[in-house]
Amino acid sequence: MIDRAVPALLSLCAAFAVWAADSPLIGREAPDFALRAMAGDNMRLSEARGQVVLLSFFGSRCNTCRTQLAELDGVFRTYGPAGLVVYGVSIDDDATAVRSFATSVGVGFPLLADPGKVVGRDYSIDRLPTLVIVDRAGKVRYVHRDPKSRSEPVYVRELRRLLDE
Amino acid sequence: MNARATSEIHMSIALPRIRFLTRPWLALLFACVLAGVVRAQEAPAPAAAPDAAEAPGETRALDTEVQDLKKEVVDLNKELFILEEELLFPANTQVAVFVSMDVGEFFALDSVQLKIDDKEVSNYLYTPREAEALLKGGVQRIYVGNLKTGPHELVAFFAGKGPSARDYRRGATLRFEKSVGAKYLELRISDRQRKAQPEFEIKDWE
Numbered sequence: 225m226i227d228r229a230v231p232a233l234l235s236l237c238a239a240f241a242v243w244a245a246d247s248p249l250i251g252r253e254a255p256d257f258a259l260r261a262m263a264g265d266n267m268r269l270s271e272a273r274g275q276v277v278l279l280s281f282f283g284s285r286c287n288t289c290r291t292q293l294a295e296l297d298g299v300f301r302t303y304g305p306a307g308l309v310v311y312g313v314s315i316d317d318d319a320t321a322v323r324s325f326a327t328s329v330g331v332g333f334p335l336l337a338d339p340g341k342v343v344g345r346d347y348s349i350d351r352l353p354t355l356v357i358v359d360r361a362g363k364v365r366y367v368h369r370d371p372k373s374r375s376e377p378v379y380v381r382e383l384r385r386l387l388d389e
Numbered sequence: 390m391n392a393r394a395t396s397e398i399h400m401s402i403a404l405p406r407i408r409f410l411t412r413p414w415l416a417l418l419f420a421c422v423l424a425g426v427v428r429a430q431e432a433p434a435p436a437a438a439p440d441a442a443e444a445p446g447e448t449r450a451l452d453t454e455v456q457d458l459k460k461e462v463v464d465l466n467k468e469l470f471i472l473e474e475e476l477l478f479p480a481n482t483q484v485a486v487f488v489s490m491d492v493g494e495f496f497a498l499d500s501v502q503l504k505i506d507d508k509e510v511s512n513y514l515y516t517p518r519e520a521e522a523l524l525k526g527g528v529q530r531i532y533v534g535n536l537k538t539g540p541h542e543l544v545a546f547f548a549g550k551g552p553s554a555r556d557y558r559r560g561a562t563l564r565f566e567k568s569v570g571a572k573y574l575e576l577r578i579s580d581r582q583r584k585a586q587p588e589f590e591i592k593d594w595e
Contacts, residue, residue: 258514266499268516 247367248348254358255346259313259336262326267334270362272309276386277358278379280312281349284325289353297331299380304332306387307360311336315344315352355379359386474533482535483571486511486543490523491579496557496587498523498578499549503532506541510534523578531576536567545576547589563591 249255254277258268269277280296282289293312300310310333314322317339326335338344347356355368357379366382478485488501498520503511511532515523523529543563551557563574573594581588 258516260514266514266516268514268519271516271518 247364247369249356249364250367252364254356254362254364255343257338257343257346259338259343261334261336262314262323264334267311267336269311269358273362274360275307275309276360276383278308278310278383279347279356279358280310281344281347281352281354281356282312282314283352284314284316284318284321286352290325290329292353292355293329293331297333299383300331300333303383303387308383308387309333313338313343315341315349357382357386360389478533478535480571481569482537482567484532484534484536484541484567485530485571485573486532486545487573487575488523488529488531489527489575489577490520491577493520493524493578493580493587495552495580495585496547496578497550497554498547500547501531501576502546502548504544504546505534505536507544528575536572538567538569540564540566543574543591545589545591547576547578551587552585557587559587559589561589561591563593565593 254269256268256270258266260266269279278296278299280289280293282293296310296312300308304310312331312333312335314325314335315338316322316325319337319339322335322337329335347354351369355366356364357366357368359365365386366379368379368382484505486503490498498515500512500514502509502513513531519529541564543565544560545562546558546560548556548558561576565572565574575592575594577590577592579588579590580586
């Protein structure tokens with residue numbers, strides 16, 4: 225029984241590792257972008273160079289995204305003073321829906337609109353929510369595409385590691 | 390008297406030596422301590438001193454070498470960039486558009502959209518930092534491309550906050566003739582104090 229279970233578990237872990245790290249962006253320069261914020265000034269990714277940036281791609285009709293954004297708000301409040309910048313990037317077409325979603329979520333970090341999905345394409349976003357972590361040198365270091373919302377510790381561990389660098 | 394006293398002193402020194410040497414365990418201990426002292430004197434102290442003296446000099450030389458290499462890489466990168474530009478945008482077809490802003494009391498720049506011959510070639514969104522850099526005298530190259538010789542039309546749309554912080558959108562058009570040689574155009578945003586309005590113009594640098 226154990227003889228069968230161990231290889232199965234190992235292959236499952238390997239598959240998860242491949243799935244978590246299969247993004248072609250990892251290790252590459254994060255594609256730069258400038259987007260309009262739902263409230264406040266326009267934001268450009270390259271202006272946050274020197275800080276760890278967490279990009280959260282979300283959609284207004286995605287409930288998991290809502291939960292994750294609420295979690296990220298807590299993460300941002302904890303690690304913001306240590307040099308963490310968080311941007312929520314909406315890939316919705318409907319600007320009105322995004323605005324009402326942004327108001328209802330009420331997070332402390334900027335929510336940006338990408339109605340043309342240009343940034344979404346640059347980051348090869350194929351499912352929501354997706355988290356992309358960019359290090360202080362502007363390179364993509366981690367892509368988290370776990371659809372389950374209870375995945376905070378995994379990316380928080382990566383964040384802490386990058387903040388320590 | 391003097392000779393006797395001297396011999397007594399010699400005796401008093403010699404006697405303890407003899408007594409000391411008569412006890413073997415003490416002699417052994419003495420030998421060990423002596424060996425330890427000799428070894429400590431021989432060991433790394435003299436060798437370490439020159440290392441410590443040489444290290445800063447070596448590090449400095451290495452640092453200079455690294456700095457020289459870095460400078461070489463930067464120079465090479467600059468040359469490659471110029472070569473790439475010359476290759477991609479040859480002087481006889483090159484068109485470059487620049488943006489500059491003066492004062493900016495009546496206009497806060499948000500974005501610039503560029504169309505050449507009715508085709509969108511650039512749509513640039515400005516962050517407050519970039520707008521500030523323009524206000525401080527910075528000139529941004531917003532577009533560089535190729536155009537064939539002949540008549541062309543450039544249309545620029547400027548969006549932002551106008552007087553009284555209202556949404557403001559204006560356009561400017563320039564018809565120009567592309568001849569042999571690079572063409573440089575400047576989108577200039579300035580304040581018209583008399584009308585308390587921003588002014589947008591396109592200047593053709595011959």
